[in-house]
Amino acid sequence: MTQAKLFTPFRIGDFELANRIVIAPMCQYSAEDGCMTDWHMIHLGQLAMSGAGLLTIEATAVTPEGRISYADVGLYSDECEAAMRRVLDGIRRWSDMPIAIQLAHAGRKASTDVPWKGGAQIPPHRPHGWQTEAPSALPHSDGEVPPTALDREGLTRVQDAFADAARRAARLGLHAVQVHAAHGYLLHQFLSPLSNRREDEYGGSLENRMRFPLEVFDAVRAAFPADRPVTVRVSGTDWADGGWTIGETVEFAKALEARGCSGIHVSSGGLTPAQRIPVGPNYQVPLARAVKQATSMPVIAVGLITDFVQAEAILSTGDADLIAIARAIIYDPRWPWHAAAHFGAAVKAPSQYLRSQPRQFPNLFDVRADD
Template sequence: MSTPKLFEPLTLGSLTLPNRIVIAPMCQYSAVDGCMTDWHLMHLGQLAVSGAGLLTIEATAVLPEGRISYADVGLWDDQNEAAMARTLDAIRQWSDMPIAIQLAHAGRKASTDLPWLGGKQIALTQRNGWQTVGPSSIAYQPGEQPPEAMDQTAMQAVREAFAESARRAVRIGIDAIQIHAAHGYLLHQFLSPLSNQRQDEYGGTLENRMRFPLEVFEAVRDAVPAHYPVSIRVSATDWVTHGWDLEQTVTFAKTLERRGCGAIHVSSGGLHPAQQIPVGPGYQVPLAREVKQAVSVPVVAVGLITDFDHAEAIVGTGDADLVALGRGLLYNPRWPWHAAAHLGATIKAPKQYLRSQPRQFPDLFDD
């Protein structure tokens, strides 16, 4: 019996994944001054024994003002690096799952409260609030404090911060980097004409709007070893008329491929409150399919992919090379086990858990 496509290995640069299941980055809003806490050890630890092919650490700010909230993880200083290294060292005693990190800057969507406290923007005059930045001085929501339009000095600082965080990630043994250019955060803000109304060489035309995200990508690419996997997450469309769209995304993806991008993770939305998203199972897969048809690097599909056969069909038909799950893995951290059992594949499990193997699936766990 042949191995299901979902459980075939895949190589990204110098890294080989045991299967095509990716754990998407999911913010936990549980850090202190950018430093991971015991919550992250528990959270990431359980996901690291899930049997997935790749675990991605949540959006990690490259600068303090780049955090979505005051409780976001960062990797901008030695204290952040030490806290993350402690977490990873503990996890790696028990798991050899490859681990990636998503490096991010929230731009105008920074300085917000925790989601379970409403998630609203915190004014810069209030505790845990600060002045946000962006490509243009256009607020995300009406009534919010507008961001400061970034000048060349601010843009250079962000480029250097991404590169420095990348070097820190390599130093503590993280296996791959994903650059966050989706969901309305800073790099996406530069891409979309709805949030980027600059009059200089970083605004206006598609070539100009892509310029700063591409510079950040190249800064990260140059900061890490050759063949080290550097990927990017994009929102393929703003789901708003006259915004960033799939056609522009395809052009961006082709350009990234030429510049050495290792993979493209295709999501959508997050830039504008007027977005109209047709949410349903696999609603973003057609976007990934279009990108996949335009590039030769691996493409990741994400978004309400919860059914085992659906996931297998996505990679089996070539709509994408990998599938990413986020909330579905929070709800069921053993989703890869159940997918393997359903599809007739084998999967790796900790020795401490081998006795849980169901009798009806005697070949589920890989020796």
């Protein structure tokens, strides 16, 4: 039986993933003043037992005002770093799954309530609210308080904050950093002409709109150890007239590759309420395919990938090198186990769970490296 590509190893930078399954970053809105809590220990801990190849910590703000909501995780202070270290130490005691972190700034989409309370913007004068900042003073939605347009000092401050968070991530022993330039957050706001109306060297042409995101990438790459990967998450398109396009994404990906980017995670949308997204299985895979065909970087596909055969097909046809799952693994935290069982592959499981191996899958759990 031919081995499923989903369960073949894959090397990114100087470390090897056991398989091609990436757990995408998923905001939990459960932090306190930017600090991780016991919820993150529970949430990330169970995912670290899933048998996936890589676990990615949720969008982590590089400044307090860069948080999506008041309940977002940050990595901008010693307190944030200490709280994250506690969670990571707990997970690493029981799992050797590589862990990455997504570093982010929400820009004009910051200062919101948590999703289960509606997720609306909280104005600066209200509790838990603050003044947002962005490339231009254009609100995300009608009726919101407009953001402050970042000046030169502000740009330097944000860039330095990304670099500082990358250094903290290195001290925490995280295996990789992902720079968040997707889903309508700050770096994506610079890329899209719908949100970037600047008239300086950071606005107008594609080269100018890419300038600040590339400067942030360069700063993170310089701040993070050279032997550990730095990847970028992008929105392949805004799904809106006059917005960011897949052609521009390809050019951005080429520029990132030339700067030493270790991989690109291709998502889409999030910039404007006017987006028209053709949601369905594999709806973002053509975007990943376009980047894959234009670059030699590892490409991660994501978006309504829920079925094992579906995931395998994306890899076996060459549309992407890895697949990322989010909601699917929240719904089924043993998704990689079940996928391995389906394909007759093996996956690592904790010693405490070995007795759960079903009789019909006697070789499901790989215990060769287990003590």
